[in-house]
Amino acid sequence: MAELLMDGIEKKYDGGSFAIKNFDLQIKDKEFVVFVGPSGCGKSTVLRMIAGLEKATAGSIYIDGKVLDKKMAANGDIAMVFQNYALYPHMSVYDNIAYSMKIKKVPKRQIKENVEKVADMLGLKEVLKRKPGQLSGGQKQRVAIGKALIRTPKVFLMDEPLSNLDAKLRTQMRMEIKELYKHSDATFVYVTHDQTEAMTLGTKIVVLNNGKIQQASTPKELYNKPANLFVAQFIGTPQMNVWKAKVVQEKKNVMLFIGGLGRYRLSEKNAELLRKRGYFDKEVYVGIRPEDIFLQVKGMDDEMFQSSLAARLKVYEPDGAVSYLHLETAGESDSIENEKISSNENVAKNWNDTIESENKFNSNVTIRIEGNGDFREGEEYHFGFDESKIHFFDIETEKAIR
Numbered sequence: 046m047a048e049l050l051m052d053g054i055e056k057k058y059d060g061g062s063f064a065i066k067n068f069d070l071q072i073k074d075k076e077f078v079v080f081v082g083p084s085g086c087g088k089s090t091v092l093r094m095i096a097g098l099e100k101a102t103a104g105s106i107y108i109d110g111k112v113l114d115k116k117m118a119a120n121g122d123i124a125m126v127f128q129n130y131a132l133y134p135h136m137s138v139y140d141n142i143a144y145s146m147k148i149k150k151v152p153k154r155q156i157k158e159n160v161e162k163v164a165d166m167l168g169l170k171e172v173l174k175r176k177p178g179q180l181s182g183g184q185k186q187r188v189a190i191g192k193a194l195i196r197t198p199k200v201f202l203m204d205e206p207l208s209n210l211d212a213k214l215r216t217q218m219r220m221e222i223k224e225l226y227k228h229s230d231a232t233f234v235y236v237t238h239d240q241t242e243a244m245t246l247g248t249k250i251v252v253l254n255n256g257k258i259q260q261a262s263t264p265k266e267l268y269n270k271p272a273n274l275f276v277a278q279f280i281g282t283p284q285m286n287v288w289k290a291k292v293v294q295e296k297k298n299v300m301l302f303i304g305g306l307g308r309y310r311l312s313e314k315n316a317e318l319l320r321k322r323g324y325f326d327k328e329v330y331v332g333i334r335p336e337d338i339f340l341q342v343k344g345m346d347d348e349m350f351q352s353s354l355a356a357r358l359k360v361y362e363p364d365g366a367v368s369y370l371h372l373e374t375a376g377e378s379d380s381i382e383n384e385k386i387s388s389n390e391n392v393a394k395n396w397n398d399t400i401e402s403e404n405k406f407n408s409n410v411t412i413r414i415e416g417n418g419d420f421r422e423g424e425e426y427h428f429g430f431d432e433s434k435i436h437f438f439d440i441e442t443e444k445a446i447r
């Protein structure tokens with residue numbers, strides 16, 4: 046049983062700015078919590094504070110209701126696996142794994158039993174006599190995990206444990222860590238900058254940016270309901286399409302004028318949401334994931350395409366089971382079926398011009414399709430999207446509009 050509570054944590058390094066600020070988080074017993082975020086966002090700092098290697102400048106960390114102290118790490122309640130393995134090069138694999146038990150003067154027979162059990166679990170039985178220098182990267186990482194595992198910690202901390210491995214090995218080790226978690230009673234806290242690792246391993250993901258928690262949720266919730274633009278674009282590959290748009294009431298319809306791409310008639314549900322939140326005649330960011338966009342093909346019900354979004358195919362990437370189409374705004378607005386732009390023609394045109402002049406979101410479009418097809422680069426394609434999957438974000442705060 047190990048429940049962690051981080052209450053009002055701040056960390057400021059000497060001479061530096063805040064690495065962590067306003068940090069409150071509860072990690073429940075047996076959760077697998079993954080901290081993810083760009084380089085320098087404070088992931089390792091949080092982990093090192095839990096390990097007792099760094100002291101918070103404000104706030105407290107509690108484990109099962111007791112304030113965390115160095116003793117907890119020393120007596121084996123908390124074990125950490127580092128990115129660079131941290132093995133003793135002059136010791137055999139057996140001695141590396143056995144080290145913490147030897148220090149505690151555990152009887153030799155019991156050490157042997159435990160080391161063999163751990164080695165068996167991690168597929169290291171054949172290499173117990175070797176030194177770390179005679180192992181592959183994956184084997185070294187398994188030994189590092191074995192060293193931590195033998196202590197039967199209550200909290201398992203892992204700092205980018207797979208980042209030194211090649212892609213294939215990383216996938217394999219990821220599955221092994223998941224198995225290890227399933228068969229362990231420990232609480233896992235894992236740091237990575239790789240969002241695939243975060244999504245596949247975590248029962249809860251904490252997205253960090255600039256030392257602050259952006260969102261802490263299940264992988265599904267993060268993907269489907271990102272709390273803000275940062276999370277929306279950080280989670281998901283290829284990343285979510287984000288376009289700047291103006292919300293305009295046209296007679297009975299509510300339209301989005303999307304920079305460079307055209308206009309889109311919103312469903313009543315989404316129109317109502319934006320009306321209630323006061324976004325009529327204002328700009329919003331519109332987000333849609335690549336897999337939620339569909340191309341208009343001949344014979345499709347025209348009703349679905351009363352919205353005339355279009356862009357030119359720049360790069361087509363067939364990738365076996367799925368393919369990616371990267372489109373860019375057609376350039377001159379007259380290439381976007383202007384005949385469909387009716388009463389508010391000039392507003393829409395001016396709007397497109399304004400938005401296109403801003404570089405932050407240049408209305409490029411990435412579409413993911415199942416299988417592959419016959420697409421020609423340079424041609425213009427029309428598309429729509431699954432509107433139940435649309436995301437809106439406030440331009441100023443970048444928070445999701447719900």
Ligand SMILES: Nc1ncnc2c1ncn2[C@@H]1O[C@H](COP(=O)(O)OP(=O)(O)OP(=O)(O)O)[C@@H](O)[C@H]1O
Pocket residue numbers: 058059061063064082083084085086087088089090091238
């Ligand atoms: N010992 C230190 N002294 C001063 N500043 C530090 C120290 N360690 C980290 N920092 C700073 O604190 C911030 C957070 O660093 P941290 O290592 O926690 O980030 P990270 O998210 O783990 O990054 P990465 O993914 O690159 O490892 C960074 O700005 C870093 O430069």
